[in-house]
Amino acid sequence: MKRRILFVDDEPNVLQGLQRMLRSMRNEWDMDFASGGEEALRKLEEAPFDVIVSDMRMPGMNGAQLLKEVARRYPNVVRIVLSGHSDREYILQLVTTTHQYLAKPCDAETIKDTVNRACALRDLLTSKELSALVSQIKSLPSLPSLYTRIIEILQSDDPSLQKIGEIVSEDIAMSAKVLQLVNSSFFGIARRISNPVQAVMFLGLETVKALVLSVQIFAKWESSKVKGFDIERLWHHSMTVGAMAKRLAETEQLAARAVDEAFTAGLLHDVGKLILAASLPDAYQKVMAASKAQRIPLWRAEEQAFGTTHAEVGAYLLGLWGLPTSIVEAVAWHHRPAECPARTFCPLTTVHVANALWYQSAHEEDNVQVLDTALIESMGLAERLSAWQSLYDQVAAQGGK
Numbered sequence: 381m382k383r384r385i386l387f388v389d390d391e392p393n394v395l396q397g398l399q400r401m402l403r404s405m406r407n408e409w410d411m412d413f414a415s416g417g418e419e420a421l422r423k424l425e426e427a428p429f430d431v432i433v434s435d436m437r438m439p440g441m442n443g444a445q446l447l448k449e450v451a452r453r454y455p456n457v458v459r460i461v462l463s464g465h466s467d468r469e470y471i472l473q474l475v476t477t478t479h480q481y482l483a484k485p486c487d488a489e490t491i492k493d494t495v496n497r498a499c500a501l502r503d504l505l506t507s508k509e510l511s512a513l514v515s516q517i518k519s520l521p522s523l524p525s526l527y528t529r530i531i532e533i534l535q536s537d538d539p540s541l542q543k544i545g546e547i548v549s550e551d552i553a554m555s556a557k558v559l560q561l562v563n564s565s566f567f568g569i570a571r572r573i574s575n576p577v578q579a580v581m582f583l584g585l586e587t588v589k590a591l592v593l594s595v596q597i598f599a600k601w602e603s604s605k606v607k608g609f610d611i612e613r614l615w616h617h618s619m620t621v622g623a624m625a626k627r628l629a630e631t632e633q634l635a636a637r638a639v640d641e642a643f644t645a646g647l648l649h650d651v652g653k654l655i656l657a658a659s660l661p662d663a664y665q666k667v668m669a670a671s672k673a674q675r676i677p678l679w680r681a682e683e684q685a686f687g688t689t690h691a692e693v694g695a696y697l698l699g700l701w702g703l704p705t706s707i708v709e710a711v712a713w714h715h716r717p718a719e720c721p722a723r724t725f726c727p728l729t730t731v732h733v734a735n736a737l738w739y740q741s742a743h744e745e746d747n748v749q750v751l752d753t754a755l756i757e758s759m760g761l762a763e764r765l766s767a768w769q770s771l772y773d774q775v776a777a778q779g780g781k
Contacts, residue, residue: 382410383499384427388420388434388446389413389462401488409495417441421449429457430502431495433482436463436474444473451477455512458498458700462486471561471587472595476518480702481564498700504712505696507687513659514697520553520651521601521658523615530554530598534589544588545580552618552651555644557597558583560701572704575640576647606661608668614650617738622646624734624775625727631771632725632764638706642727645710648698649731652690652711655697656682679715691715718755725759737772 389395395413402411412429414420416438424432432450436443447459461474464484474481480494505511530547533539548554555576562579563572573579580588591597601611625646629639657664663685671681679689695712710728713720717732736751756762 382408383431383495384410384412384429385495386420386423386429386432387411387413387462388415388417388432388438388443390416390435390438394435398491402491404488405492417443417446417449420446421453424450424454424457429454430499431458431460433460433462433491433495436461436465444477447474447477451516455516456508458495458515460494460498462491472590475561475591475595475597479515479700494702497705501696501699501708504699505688505692510686510688510693511696514655514693515700517655517659517697519557519597519599520654521599521611522551522553523611524600524603526551526554527598527600530592534592539585539589541580541585541588542577544585545577548580549576549647550615550619552615552648552654554598555579555647556651556698556701556703558588559644559703561591563702563704574637574644574704574707576644578640601658606657606665606668608665609657611654614653618647618650620738620776621649621731621734623778624737624772625730627771627775628730628733628768629727631767632730632761634725634727634730638727641704641706641710642730644703645707645714645727646731646734648694648703648707649711649714649735650690650694651697652692652694653678655693656686656690677715689715717752723755723758725761729755729759733768734772737769738776741772741776 387395387398392415395415399411399413402409405411412423414423418441420432420434423429432447434443434446443461443463447461450457450459459477459479461478461481462484463481479498482490482494502511505514526547530544533543533547548558558576558579559573562569562582569582573582603611622643623646626639626643629642634642667681667685668678670684671678674681679691682689691712691714695708698711699708706727709720709722710731713728714731714735717728720728722728732752733756740751753762756765
């Protein structure tokens with residue numbers, strides 16, 4: 381079935397250029413074109429679309445207003461900006477309504493890759509209700525102590541960008557959001573960034589300050605929201621898995637970028653739990669209770685209740701936000717790595733091993749995460765398991781750092 385893509389721009393020459401440039405996609409995409417926000421909304425009312433790609437600066441209804449309305453009326457539609465304007469004012473307007481930003485001039489391959497990647501994620505998360513819920517997420521709740529620290533630093537007389545970056549790199553929600561922003565074309569960075577500290581440095585103090593204090597892209601977790609959901613424990617688990625995944629990547633001599641991706645994938649691997657707990661508190665409380673009562677892993681109980689797991693939910697959001705593919709894959713398949721097309725030792729493998737060793741160490745029979753030893757053996761790495769266990773013991777002794 382063809383994907384339906386709606387392009388919106390007030391300049392006829394731009395729309396004609398897009399038609400010519402993307403002619404090779406006619407067999408895969410059903411493309412439509414609108415000359416403004418009002419026309420785009422009429423087309424959306426007449427027929428469903430998978431993706432909308434809109435210009436920013438248009439007369440009447442501008443891109444930010446259009447995408448805000450699309451988010452409200454059609455939450456399942458992936459929202460992408462294609463614009464030549466990158467002033468901070470526009471960034472602040474788009475942060476909470478846009479999934480990804482592409483800068484003009486933009487080549488056909490970049491548009492194809494961005495749209496196809498967004499559409500492929502829909503196949504990952506088959507529940508329309510959950511995909512709509514995830515598509516509407518503007519920010520995720522942070523660990524209260526870290527949220528308070530970052531606000532205090534930003535409101536101080538001499539805020540340190542390095543300290544801000546270090547705090548962000550310890551928090552699931554903050555890391556995911558800054559990586560979404562820095563990996564957009566807003567900032568003109570040629571390569572994808574997977575290190576949260578680097579991301580903060582690229583954004584700069586004034587942008588971070590405006591995003592946190594004015595737009596409020598970070599939020600504090602309300603402890604009363606889900607009874608039995610321990611965000612402190614999730615934080616400790618995520619930090620430990622991230623640190624262990626990084627050490628594994630270093631030990632097995634992966635490239636520097638893959639080492640960064642391993643840490644970030646480990647930190648974010650359970651972001652789906654945070655999404656489900658924050659967005660569906662009552663339902664998720666029942667899922668946690670079912671996991672304990674039936675003595676099954678939490679992700680199995682999620683599958684029973686939602687038809688999917690926190691792994692797919694988290695990967696869907698991170699993919700929508702444009703994080704590197706290796707991180708999205710590691711999050712999506714960290715429970716079932718053999719189902720991922722990649723069969724080499726990569727960030728996914730490090731996260732799977734680190735996560736399994738954590739549960740093995742915690743002796744949690746009800747939530748056991750079994751190590752896929754067959755996969756490890758197929759990579760010729762079975763003899764490394766005892767060394768990895770020793771490495772994990774070191775990481776755990778250091779408090780997951």
